[in-house]
């Protein structure tokens with residue numbers, strides 16, 4: 001099977017376009033279809049003095065590998081030319097159109113998977129469009145109530161109960177039904193997509209010391225433990241809730257196939273310390289495969305040609321592997 005992978009380079013003023021050009025240089029056994037503005041990619045390649053040939057994408061033709069120095073293209077036009085490092089609100093709808101077009105292609109099975117580059121959440125909101133992240137955007141577009149953000153690096157997988165939420169709202173969002181949905185999706189994905197027969201999931205508490213027996217918060221006793229007990233009764237292998245600073249130690253991690261953190265900055269700093277630069281963000285629970293980079297738009301280095309594309313390569317490799325496994 002030759003997987004057909006949609007690639008959205010993301011924010012045009014960020015490092016996404018140059019990472020796409022670097023990715024093209026290596027070629028691929030998969031068919032990589034950039035859903036982007038062709039002029040942006042050609043201009044970026046010229047600035048970096050890298051070769052780039054954009055090949056027309058025909059969804060009716062059989063998938064073919066991507067020759068090195070090339071990308072297939074499904075064009076979407078920017079409103080205005082992009083300048084590296086300078087955000088421009090008129091181009092925000094373009095960014096979302098690339099995401100929508102690529103995701104609809106996945107839903108229609110024109111693509112086997114979607115790999116996304118980084119978007120700038122701030123500039124999209126500054127343009128008057130409510131947007132908190134790809135994860136939430138794709139869930140809404142696909143009509144799915146709940147998805148799970150999981151980042152994976154080497155031997156560590158970290159999934160999140162809440163994603164792009166102000167810290168003051170986290171406690172109220174950690175509810176029994178939400179935990180049950182998230183853990184069920186995580187368990188099924190580890191089993192069915194990642195082929196782990198009996199996944200073991202370590203669950204962090206919300207409070208310091210997992211609430212210290214109720215003296216430092218009662219969410220563990222009143223919400224998290226009852227939800228875990230319900231799922232254990234169904235046969236799920238769940239460890240915890242443990243204090244996050246205990247769970248993220250090597251002996252505990254050795255007992256887990258994935259760690260579930262209650263909020264973004266409880267889990268992701270640990271994951272990035274372990275694997276920044278080659279970690280992959282995977283959305284679980286969508287009706288299509290979506291992987292992404294572990295970093296943001298890096299406006300401070302955009303256009304300089306120094307951005308590392310290890311995470312984009314890893315995201316592509318993971319998407320190809322998941323697409324091949326799904327086709328078996």
Ligand SMILES: NC(=O)C1=CN([C@@H]2O[C@H](COP(=O)(O)OP(=O)(O)OC[C@H]3O[C@@H](n4cnc5c(N)ncnc54)[C@H](O)[C@@H]3O)[C@@H](O)[C@H]2O)C=CC1
Pocket residue numbers: 010015117118119120121122134292293294295296297298299300301306307308309
């Ligand atoms: N997948 C996505 O769409 C993501 C988007 N973001 C968005 O990115 C924007 C900027 O976020 P920041 O917190 O500044 O994080 P950032 O990841 O863009 O930058 C943090 C630091 O890491 C460096 N860096 C990032 N990627 C790099 C690469 N590939 N090679 C070399 N150095 C790299 C940057 O130069 C900067 O010094 C925000 O709007 C955020 O929402 C953040 C994370 C993921």
Ligand SMILES: NCC(=O)COP(=O)(O)O
Pocket residue numbers: 132133134135136268281292
């Ligand atoms: N920190 C991870 C991140 O912000 C990526 O979010 P998303 O855009 O993939 O939903």
